[in-house]
Amino acid sequence: MAVAFRPPPGRRFGPLGTALLVVVLAGCAPGQEPGTTAASSASPPAASTGPTPAASGDAAPEAPDGSPAPSGNDVAPYDTTSTRDAAGSFGAAQRLGDSLEAVVTGPRPGTTGERPVRAAPGTPVQVFTLTLTNTGGTPVDAVPWSFPVAVDGGEPAPPVFDDSLGVPMETFATIAPGDSASLEVAFSAAHDADLAVRVFDNTTPDHYVEFTD
Template sequence: MTPDVPRPPRACPHRTRLAGTLLLVLALTGCAGGAGEETTAATTGPTGASDPAGSPSPAATTPGAAPGETAPPAANGTPTGAPSGNDVAPYDGTATRDAGARFGTSAAVAEGLEARVDGPRHATTGQRSVRAVPGTPVQVFTLTLTNTGDEPVDAVPWSFPVALAGGEPATPAFDEDLGARMETFPTLEPGGSASLEVAFSAGPEAELGVRVFDNTTPDHYVEFTD
């Protein structure tokens, strides 16, 4: 006769499931804690890469770059926003003055390309002016380019002259009534020429110098003065 062998107590299925659930919760909690630490490290990383509080960004000191910048005054002495884009290129004194010429005379601005600046003509802007409020005093000039070479010249890069008075920039103005339109020079065939009317916010007392240059390489210019 086989003696009765005591059977081990049966595990309660509810307890087994509870223990497994606790282990799973602990494991997930451990993973979440690790992820939280990594997230914290990522969001509270070194602060040395950010700019010190109060230090201006480069854009804030560049003419026409961002709101809140310090803009130079216009040639008539009235504070104004600085011109933006290519028409601020030779203002900072880093460009080289290749030559000078008088208004009404011609000067070579590139090989096979001559420029002539006539003016100034004093006027005030009308009701549809751009970059100048109506009634702003302006000086208007006629810039003429002539192809003196044997090949066609894409004259667009010479369409953006700038003007200064006493080292301060004069803001360009555009006005259909004055003929100063937002347009550029075309391609000039050999012997061909074209003219643009350009206007700058400046009173009649301002003695402007008009700088003509290739805006793709604005480190050289020819300056026309009275």
């Protein structure tokens, strides 16, 4: 609100000043304070520049340098410089480092429910189970292996979280020697898409083990 003009002490508006004041007040819209106009009191339009924040189910927002951010998992790398340490079939165990084995089973086709994360309701997805087994003699903090990536023709498929599909937002915990732990993961993809699942150790995220049909 603009600050109302006050005349110096001992000075009064003359007839002309009074008339001008009446004109100014008459120009105010109903309920509008003096010193503003209808244009300035309205909410400004949304800015047309800059990226729009992505809603649930939308593609990831642009990176700060203006290049598109990858649409899949936001932790593991997406370029072709990563090294595939091993490749195997779904359901077959693959070695991860010295003391972990991984098995990926699936896919199981599904459809998101009413409140998915990173997908719209009714989106087709493929669901997988990632199981890690500690084959060593000491506990393993398995959080770094909690972010698998699925690719379809080399392009990442966005991960989806949906409690109605049994795919909550969670990570692996510490796995004791000889124990196993499983994590449900889902990716937005057509039910007939040929997905490959890559399990990264995100402490050294340029290496992965791949599972395919």
